[in-house]
Amino acid sequence: MLHKIRERVTPTDLIMWLIGTCLLFLMIWGSIATIKGGTYSIHHWFDFVIFGLAQGSIYALIAMGYTMVYGVLRMINFAHSEVFMSGPYTAYYFAAAFYSSGLLDRQPILCLMIIFLVAMSTSSGIAFLLERVAYRPLRTAPRLIPLITAIGASFFLQYVFRGLFGSGFQAYPVVKILEGEWRFGEFRLLKFQVIVILAAALLLAALYSFIQRTKVGKAIRAVSEDKETAYLMGIDVDRMISTTFVIGGLAAGAAGVLYALMFKQVHFFMGFIPGIKAFTAAVLGGIGNIPGAMLGGIFLGLIESIGPSLFLDGLGIIAPYQLKDAIAFTMLVLVLIFRPTGILGERLAVKKA
Amino acid sequence: MAFLEIEEIHAYYGHIHALKGVSLYVEKGEIVTLIGANGAGKSTMLKTTSGLLSPRHGSIRFEGEELTRYRPHEIVAKGVVQVPEGRRVFGRLTVRENLEMGAFALSDPKLIEANLERVFNLFPRLKERQKQVAGTLSGGEQQMLATGRALMANPRVLLMDEPSMGLAPVLVDNIFNTIRQLHAQGTTILLVEQNARKALEVASRGYVLQSGVMVLTDTAQNLQRNEMVRKAYLGET
Numbered sequence: 001m002l003h004k005i006r007e008r009v010t011p012t013d014l015i016m017w018l019i020g021t022c023l024l025f026l027m028i029w030g031s032i033a034t035i036k037g038g039t040y041s042i043h044h045w046f047d048f049v050i051f052g053l054a055q056g057s058i059y060a061l062i063a064m065g066y067t068m069v070y071g072v073l074r075m076i077n078f079a080h081s082e083v084f085m086s087g088p089y090t091a092y093y094f095a096a097a098f099y100s101s102g103l104l105d106r107q108p109i110l111c112l113m114i115i116f117l118v119a120m121s122t123s124s125g126i127a128f129l130l131e132r133v134a135y136r137p138l139r140t141a142p143r144l145i146p147l148i149t150a151i152g153a154s155f156f157l158q159y160v161f162r163g164l165f166g167s168g169f170q171a172y173p174v175v176k177i178l179e180g181e182w183r184f185g186e187f188r189l190l191k192f193q194v195i196v197i198l199a200a201a202l203l204l205a206a207l208y209s210f211i212q213r214t215k216v217g218k219a220i221r222a223v224s225e226d227k228e229t230a231y232l233m234g235i236d237v238d239r240m241i242s243t244t245f246v247i248g249g250l251a252a253g254a255a256g257v258l259y260a261l262m263f264k265q266v267h268f269f270m271g272f273i274p275g276i277k278a279f280t281a282a283v284l285g286g287i288g289n290i291p292g293a294m295l296g297g298i299f300l301g302l303i304e305s306i307g308p309s310l311f312l313d314g315l316g317i318i319a320p321y322q323l324k325d326a327i328a329f330t331m332l333v334l335v336l337i338f339r340p341t342g343i344l345g346e347r348l349a350v351k352k353a
Numbered sequence: 354m355a356f357l358e359i360e361e362i363h364a365y366y367g368h369i370h371a372l373k374g375v376s377l378y379v380e381k382g383e384i385v386t387l388i389g390a391n392g393a394g395k396s397t398m399l400k401t402t403s404g405l406l407s408p409r410h411g412s413i414r415f416e417g418e419e420l421t422r423y424r425p426h427e428i429v430a431k432g433v434v435q436v437p438e439g440r441r442v443f444g445r446l447t448v449r450e451n452l453e454m455g456a457f458a459l460s461d462p463k464l465i466e467a468n469l470e471r472v473f474n475l476f477p478r479l480k481e482r483q484k485q486v487a488g489t490l491s492g493g494e495q496q497m498l499a500t501g502r503a504l505m506a507n508p509r510v511l512l513m514d515e516p517s518m519g520l521a522p523v524l525v526d527n528i529f530n531t532i533r534q535l536h537a538q539g540t541t542i543l544l545v546e547q548n549a550r551k552a553l554e555v556a557s558r559g560y561v562l563q564s565g566v567m568v569l570t571d572t573a574q575n576l577q578r579n580e581m582v583r584k585a586y587l588g589e590t
Contacts, residue, residue: 215453222443222454229441232403234429234458234506 020337023330026315033314040309043186048306054193054262056301057200061255062278063285063293064207065127065248071224071288072244073135075143078150080252081275082157083127085268087119087253088260089161092170094118099173108177116257123253126157127245136238162268169265178261196258203254204294207247211290220244224288273325277304280332286345295343304328354417356381356541357402357433357510362411364394364401371397373565374411379510379543384536386544386552386573388586389562395545396438398562399512402543403435404428415510430458432509436516438545440499444488448479451487451498455505465505472501475531493524500531510541517548529555549586553577561586 034040062084069077077083098104098111134153138146182189211217223230223240230237259274260266277300285296307327312320335342355378364372371394379385389395400406402413404425413420420428443451452472456465473480476497482490487498496516503511513532517525529551536542536555546552553559553573561569561582569581576582583589 215457218446218450218453219457221446221450225443225445226441228405229437229443230454231405231425232429232435232437232441233454233502234426234434235454236424236426 016337020334023334027311030311030314034310035314037314039313041186043188044309045306046187048309049302050189050193050197052302052305053298054196054200054301055305056281056298057197057204058255058259058262058297059274059278059281059301060204060294060297061200061251061258062274063282063297064204064251064290066279066282067285067287067290067293068211068220068244068248070282071290072220072227072241073139073146075135075146076150076279077130077135077245077248078147078275079130079134079153079157080127080248080278081271082154082161083123083130083249083271084252084256084259084275084278085266085271086126086157086161086256087123087249088172088256089165089170089266089268089270090122091115091119091257092172092260092266095173096170104173105176108175112175116254119257120250120253123256124246124249127249127252128242131242131245136241158268158271165268167268169267172260172264172266174264175261192262196262199258200255203251207251208290208294210247216240216243277328280328284332284335284342286342289342289344292342292344299343300328300331303331307331354414355379356383356416357543358412358414359398359402360412360414362398362401362408362413364397364406364408366397366406371565372401372408375562375565375567376411377560377567377570379541381541382536382539383558384532384542384544384556386546386549386556386559387562388546388549388552388559388582390585391547392564393562394565395562396514397565399435399514399543399545402428402433402512426458429506432507433512434503434506434508434510435512436499436503436514438514438518440492440495442487442490442495442498442502444486446487447484448487448490448498449483451502452479452483452505455502458506464507468505468507472504475504475534476501492520493527496520496524496528497531500528504535508540510543511535513542513544515545515547517546517551525551549582 062080065080065083066077069075069080095104095111095115104111130153134149135146138149178192178195180191182191211220219230219235220240220243222233222235223237227237230240278297281296281300282293283296284300285292285294304324304327308320308324311327312323317323339345357379359378360376362372362375363370375394375398377385377387387395387398397406401408402420404420404423408421415431415433418431420431420433423431443454446454452469456468459465478494479497479501482494487495490498500516516528520528525548532542532544532555544552544556553576556573559571559573559576560567561576569576569579571579
């Protein structure tokens with residue numbers, strides 16, 4: 001009996017569990033201290049939750065691209081953060097033109113639609129080309145090679161945008177109808193955050209039902225499970241892989257505009273942090289799993305927004321919000337220690353008969 | 354000119370010369386079996402026919418049309434459909450979705466509906482389980498699903514790779530009954546089997562493959578009587 005346990009549990013596992021338990025203990029202790037301290041009242045927490053949901057739904061949209069591409073190619077598309085950046089960056093020039101011509105104030109809905117359209121088509125176009133030019137020729141190469149290519153493609157795209165549009169921050173124009181807030185007693189809702197959450201929820205629902213219900217969606221799932229058999233069913237696997245990239249690009253482009261409107265700026269390096277976060281979200285949810293990526297994104301957004309105040313304030317750390325990234329990645333470490341497959345991760349053992 | 358005609362195929366896995374000039378033909382409405390030991394190249398033969406593997410030399414013609422220049426999904430659209438070895442159902446898709454994937458190359462919803470009806474008639478069990486995730490089916494049910502899924506594509510030639518592999522004897526009988534039924538409905542079948550005894554019972558002709566070389570071909574009856582076949586593949590002394 002003891003022998004069996006010793007075989008299964010290595011010293012590394014024990015150390016990891018120890019670290020994990022310590023972190024968990026710190027989090028719980030900090031939370032209790034914060035709540036007892038009473039620095040934040042209920043409407044503060046409400047603010048955190050709404051901001052977290054807004055941020056999280058953007059992560060969820062980006063994470064779709066990572067997880068779907070991983071599904072069909074078993075590869076992390078590290079250039080996805082640039083697919084995300086390219087959309088809003090290109091659309092910025094439209095937004096700026098609309099703003100200076102005054103059209104943005106007169107026809108805000110129309111302008112926003114065009115901005116989204118431009119961003120989504122740019123991002124999906126770049127994702128499509130990326131697969132075609134950089135990844136398809138390497139389909140049969142060892143797995144490390146496409147990974148390195150992805151990192152190279154990521155740099156390439158960053159510096160193409162830097163070269164074309166400069167290395168400065170470009171300020172995204174303010175859309176007046178998205179500003180302002182609704183107040184309910186002590187609680188307030190920023191209009192913008194509500195719209196981000198609704199738009200992202202709509203897109204995620206559309207994406208999910210596309211994957212679940214349409215013929216192409218089902219074929220993409222079939223390709224993720226078994227490419228060779230998918231071929232034998234008459235499925236054009238290459239086309240399905242292209243489609244996957246295009247869909248991931250569409251989601252990333254939309255997420256990019258939401259992100260740019262939220263933080264009011266674009267920059268050639270803007271994709272890096274949200275990209276890494278969304279990748280984290282995809283891993284948190286269980287990479288390859290679509291509902292998992294959505295859940296992981298929202299979970300990460302919430303933790304990032306609530307976590308610093310909840311866990312760290314009570315521990316007496318000053319300016320805890322500076323540590324939100326640390327909290328996000330600590331979450332990743334914790335999930336990977338206690339549940340290596342992610343929240344909704346698949347059990348890999350049952351995969352192939 | 355035969356319905357499906359494979360001529361002098363040479364195929365390689367990396368440096369391994371897996372098929373060394375193999376030829377066979379299948380006439381319309383016939384069941385032809387390809388028997389041989391593990392690693393003789395039987396599955397390679399089917400993979401090459403389906404276009405998953407490109408032969409280095411040789412030709413594969415279906416109704417006179419060269420198949421080797423098409424990609425796998427195009428070959429399926431022409432009516433050459435494979436039931437892969439080990440069933441390979443899409444475990445996370447439902448039974449119904451698996452069947453829909455089988456009909457991927459078809460676009461007429463009426464035809465798909467009719468095919469679905471036909472498959473459900475052949476395998477009522479699949480109809481009961483259509484909403485179930487395929488990974489939770491038993492081995493026998495998965496074989497039904499794999500066969501049904503291939504039938505969804507309206508196959509004109511059905512390539513079956515070891516359909517009886519890993520199944521209990523009762524289920525093996527079921528599979529061979531299904532094959533007989535399909536034959537009676539006019540389906541042309543190229544059957545690859547390790548269970549040579551059963552395969553020769555349903556087939557009209559057979560081929561024996563050994564280390565990538567076709568060593569023998571005859572009618573199924575003659576093969577059943579052949580000394581070498583009896584010793585090597587029917588387990589008789």
